[in-house]
Amino acid sequence: MQFRQRVYNFSPGPAMLPLPVMKQVQEELLNWRGMGASIIEISHRSKEFEAVLDETEALLRELMRIPNNYKVVFVSGGGQMQFSVVPLNLIALKPARKALFAQSGNFSQRARDEAKKYGTVLDVASSEDTRFDRIPQVPPAAELPRDASFFLITTNNTIMGTQWHTFPDTGEIPLVGDATSELLSREIDVTKFGLVFAGAQKNLGPAGFSVDIVREDLLGKQLPDTPKLLNLAQLASERSLTSTPNTFAIYVVNLVLHWLKEQGGVKAIQKVNEQKAALIYAVLDASKFYKGYALKESRSNMNVTFNLPTPALVETFCADALKAGLYALKGHRYKGGIRASIYNAMPLEGAQALVQFMKEFERTHG
């Protein structure tokens, strides 16, 4: 397929970026603000770039209402790099070096497996027995082991299409949220977390880059052999300029945050996100042809997962959808079926186009 226009891109990540952002990147790529060079061709220590960096942090703080006792750190590598960063920096907070996990999908499992290198890990909740079709029940805070250094959850599960709608109470144990596939998609209370991180490639910008928001009293207890560019205390104290950072990613994130602010901020985009998801879930709920994967109370507003009667129909659905300009709808191999990723950058019209296509497809093949 060859397209002259941009498609509605349902890729789970790297994902579509807002069109106005992409157009601005394109327009100023050769000559940024009259400097005669691209922003990716100037020093990360130039006053021009440092202003972009500072503004990016300020915008994120404003949009997410990040309190002053939290540091914002930009880290090389995506969400999965943080599976190392989190234990390296936090597991020594308590002498037992114990980390707790709630297993809600592939990525929480990967986070746990990586943390094993640095201490003891314990799954205190899991929905694996129902193939992660729901958010697991977490025991009350009083029942959690008190010697744990942190408790990690994946706040939105891209592959499964599930999302934590309320966060567990972990008492004194710092809650760590892997919000890679949902950061800035809804209002969250940062103070419920010791650390929230997100790989950029869903809602924030290009792949290979992460944002970590961490309560400052948790910093400084990193393991002695923590690589310096994964040391959050050092990065925080050096404004993420310990070495040359991914300047392109910071620049694009900056533009995305400006765009989000113009949309009315997180509260406003949350409404649109809920609207988009509700449109698609309504089709699933009204249909005997489509079968939603996630339990209703665990449904994600970022990734809508469902199946069709046969694998052959899944193939036909994806092929026909592509012809209709609806790209990257195939689900993850773990559970097959369809996944529609509808991050912040997906306009309402994209969800509407998908819904229309789904209805027609059911009429033809149902």
Place this chain on the structure above:
Amino acid sequence: MQFRQRVYNFSPGPAMLPLPVMKQVQEELLNWRGMGASIIEISHRSKEFEAVLDETEALLRELMRIPNNYKVVFVSGGGQMQFSVVPLNLIALKPARKALFAQSGNFSQRARDEAKKYGTVLDVASSEDTRFDRIPQVPPAAELPRDASFFLITTNNTIMGTQWHTFPDTGEIPLVGDATSELLSREIDVTKFGLVFAGAQKNLGPAGFSVDIVREDLLGKQLPDTPKLLNLAQLASERSLTSTPNTFAIYVVNLVLHWLKEQGGVKAIQKVNEQKAALIYAVLDASKFYKGYALKESRSNMNVTFNLPTPALVETFCADALKAGLYALKGHRYKGGIRASIYNAMPLEGAQALVQFMKEFERTHG
């Protein structure tokens, strides 16, 4: 200053990229190869992106004549991330966990300081006593400690403007080359190294990304707590797709390698690089006004460093140069003065323009 045209950009890094590459990025940013999406908006596991990844490795192998017993690995984070990657992966090659260094500037010092976390470090050569104005003399291989796991050199010293023109013979000890500021600028014999790495932001592409070329028999001895995305053996076996990589960087590197091949490859660009450097060094050698920083036999063809009679003249030089469209000539704070970084992407005309400016400036202020 506001420029309508692109300047000659002498930034030490992030550095200028070839204009045809930047134009292609710009042209296809919104719709890559008719997919209706940007290359930074599609899955790293799509067949289209995987083809770019494979081609990038193949081009690098071709241009550098990388033998089959070397793996090419793409790592998140720039050159300095490799200061952790190298000891994490190589220091356990011998039970003594000892690493040797030749100190030729700021970056070799940083590499040594980071390696201390993982074992014993030893400077077997240094030019610090002459403020790194030359490449230090390395003892013969027979005099190096036999229990060392590797020996690291910075093959080109960006800040000082020095370059190793012959590489030390380290016998059985694997030589590690930090070639961040020169990879692909001249023909090198990869087989002289156990590992060569380069952060991308000088000759290869955007910042925050590295290429590691490593002899495969050195892989698999990483320290047990090596973060998985810094584990070269794992990355190599998973084609650098252990997690979502920096897809923008891989794409730009791919275009840069195509461009380099069109220029005639490394041998051809080396000639141009030598020509550019020779033009500027000739002005230094003929002048009593300008004073080169590096000793002649240690001079770099990538970064030409020199001083002027007074700090005030340095300021005037930079300000006047900028007005003439010559950007980012100010030297590093470590040694002051001027630094002209003339990586592969700098055309001969840029060096010529600088030389003309230098002559005029000397005439006016000398």
